[in-house]
Amino acid sequence: MAVFNLNNAAQNRIFAQKTIDTLASNAFYGRGYVNDGDKKAAMFLVDEYVRAGLKPLKIDINKDVLSAGLFLHPFSFSVNTFPGKCDVKIDGKELVPGKDFVVNPGCPSIKESFSIKPANSNKYQKRIKKTALLYDTSYKQTKAELVKTAKFNLKITLQKKITWSVATYQDSKAGVEILKTSLPANAKKITVNIKSKLINHEASNVIGYIEGTEIKDTFILLTAHYDHLGMMGKTMFPGANDNASGVAMMLDMANYFSKHPCKYSIAFIAFAAEEPGLIGSKHYTDNPWAELPLSRIKFLVNLDLMGSGEKGMAVVNSTLFPDYFKLLQTANGNSGKKYLTGFKSRGKAANSDHYWFVERGVKGFFFYLMGDYNHYHDIEDRAQNLRLGEYYDKSFLLIRDFIEKI
Ligand SMILES: [Zn+2]
Structure with missing residues (x-):
């Protein structure tokens, strides 16, 4: 059995847990549409991007300082809310x-x-x-x-x-x-x-990147949605597993790769408005930035529901991109069990933010972990119920190894 030393490890489980505890806390109102929960989460993410050393893809020629707006990809949509x-x-x-x-x-x-x-x-x-x-x-x-x-x-x-x-x-x-x-x-x-109210809501995808060591204009894209269901009156849906867990791992990856850059540049997009129907990711594929066009994305890895793992990992699109699936299996060791017990191979599915990218010709996988944690879109999907364990470390290392093999 492999032993993971937390003190000198690539991954930082304590950081990831703290990120989940924060994003699923009362201060973020379930990262939805009441009390600007999702906007507060976006600002938190900008701070975390800067702390991790991610750079904005946009350059502000008028300012020397980093402004939060350089990381934001804004859009608006209508949504039914329950503020009373x-x-x-x-x-x-x-x-x-x-x-x-x-x-x-x-x-x-x-x-x-x-x-x-x-x-x-x-x-x-x-x-x-x-x-x-x-x-x-x-x-x-x-x-x-x-x-x-x-x-x-x-x-x-x-x-x-x-x-x-x-x-x-x-x-x-x-x-x-x-x-x-x-x-x-x-x-x-x-x-x-x-009491409900149909509103026009503004939200933003949060985008940053780490420059590659050799092929700087080509990107590996790591994504995770940060929105959740928000509030039903005074009742909060915290979304610890869905998807504070994926955001936590993505930020942990950002910390790691900024110290250990890859051959390709690595871009990070935290998507807004996944829950109302993949709106943030659809908006990006409809309006990509010139600095990160779809044609320069080498491979996309989307993380959603990353809080368990005892029963392995599901790989959406594994059947579409068998060469990359082989690479992932190699990353899991010759035994096929270096990190996780196994993979659930899946075809195309419109069940998270990878979908619109793949529809437009970008290669990519959506990973979600499988295990005993079964709170989904309910009020018990709370940080107190989601305590990261060794499978966090193992899945982090597997995905890191996979990305480094691309
Ligand atoms: Zn989700």
Whole structure:
């Protein structure tokens, strides 16, 4: 078994853990759209880039000092936010937000009481506007029923597990998702008080680089998204594994490679607005900087969900780029187990920020670690629950070795 000496190691697990603890803390409001959580995270990243010795790709000819703006690649998009109340009561009893229920990401504002009726019942017909339609997890409404129920004002969907996401639009009807075990079988009345606001939000990708020793105009690109779901009223979705963990490893890599530069330049992009639908990375591929055009990207490595690893690593696009996959397997040693126990080989998938780059002809992998940590898009994806261990060190070293072999 390999022993990793933390005092003199390439990777710095303590630094990475501290980065996760910071980004998933209350001060960043879940890195979303309430209280400028994502902008605060972007400023934190600029500071970390400068500390790591990354240079901006843009040059400000008017100033000698580094200004934060040189690292920022800004854009705007619409997003539905929940800056105020998000209360749900069943027969007068408050449900716990994030645990018992979430509002639909596209939910409009609503403040009203409704009687609860199963969606497949005929009893709601007369007083449909005062009725909340209840959909069981397995129940699928037919098209005819959809037309019949078009006048309802609240939709309740029962779920076996509560997870949240972000929408870039507002639905015409309000909706909540309730944990099946949190809704009593004889529940009669639901009272909702939900404040939402569709806003035009400005965000920025954060970009820096380390100059290569030989081929300076060609880049290996390391990426990780720093946004998460933000706030549902007063309830925060911290996003420790998704994706403070990937950002932490990316910054740790930045620290390492600025002391040990490669033949190629290495660029780093922390993407905003991944959660509402890969918006930040799409924006970069639509509007790349002249200093970092897609044609000069030798290979992209995207890190998302890097907090575990006991069960190995998934490699999205391994089947598309078999030569690079071989290189990765070589980096994992002749036994195939120098660092991690194995790889899950995957094809193309639009499940993180690598996607638009690969669609436009850039070669690249998306890595995510697999293990026992199973909080995803829920309020328990907190730093307290995500403590990095030896698999952080092992996956760092594997990815570093892979990058150095490119
Ligand atoms: Zn993610």
